[in-house]
Amino acid sequence: MEQRHLGRTGLRVSRIGLGTLTWGRDTAEHDAADLMKTFWEAGGTLVDTADVYGDGEAEYLLGRLMDGLVPRRELVISTKAGSVPDPDRRFDGSRGHLLSALDASLSRLGTDYVDLWHVHAFDPDTPLAETLQALDLAVASGRARYAAVSNFCGWQLAKAGTWQLASPGTRTRLAGTQLEYSLLQRGIEREVLPAALDLGIGLLPSSPLGRGVLTGKYRGDTTPPDSRGASEHLAPFVAPYLDDTASRIVDAVTTAADGLAVTPLQVALAWVRDRPGVAAPVVGARNAQQLTAALSVEALSLPDEICRALDDVSAPVHRYPDHDWSTL
DSSP, X not given: OOEEEOSSSSOEEESSEEEOTTBTTTBOHHHHHHHHHHHHHTTOXXXXXXXXXXXXHHHHHHHHHHHHTSOGGGOEEEEXXXXXXXXXXXXXXXXXXXXXXXXXXXXXXXXXXXXXXXXXXXXXXXXXXXXXXXXXXXXXXXXXXXXXXXXXXXXXXXXXHHHHHSSBTTBOOEEEEEEEOBTXXXXXXXXXXXXXXXXXXXXXXXXXXXXXXXXXXXXXXOOOTTSGGGSTTTHHXXXXXXXXXXXXXXXXXXXXXXXXXXXXXXXXXXHHHTSTTBOOOEEOOSSHHHHHHHHGGGXXXXXXXXXXXXXXXXXXXXXXXXXXXXXX
């Protein structure tokens, strides 16, 4: 699998990443082992997790697999901290919480360091400088090799990225940012992506298949019984992308796939993989067969005319102030 630099750093990652959102909860250990082995044998290196996935079980499971199945040195392990199970405070970006969470993640993973450590989300109740200092301390101590943020909006990413660049040698630059990005969700193109491109921050798209909807499995008001849309706790996650607008985009993806003699999954994944600024879409698969289907996109590059058609049918509405006011 092709390797790409993450932003303007020396860190190289496989251009498809493996997500572990459901590990330890919906994905059992034997299925996770199959996924890891399939991914690694295909040349994949980037494995993404978080301290809250499966209430920590995803990290435990990943650590066990690294212990006996895949060499730690051949993986780029990415994890996150900052989400908390508190209804009154969803995110805790304080230095104390973040560094304690990192130590706990390292213990669960059974490793001395993570390659990439994210602040999971912006915390409005903690000064941003304090949150970012936790990243500096993690990198300076060797517990994290590179730093990143997740789910920051445009101004938050621009402020954080600029702050980190303001004192070279003292602060660690942001290597990446992770947000949802697909043909069904292009909101980051308004401000986040321009900021990331300007600051040299690599993008790691989550849900690149529109939470599974872009595979075409939900066409015609059908919900496969083994899909996330049929799962009690994941159905609300899928529901926002089952409207008429999404249906038109899925139809266009299916038409393009038919014309290229490939699958809708391959078309949708290739589109987001090759967007400007993208380092590696993070794919979550239920089993090795699904993952193999996603990894088969490695050989596919979409023709320019197909990309333009998909751009047009999925184009988000960006007016003032993104466009010249005099043209409105």
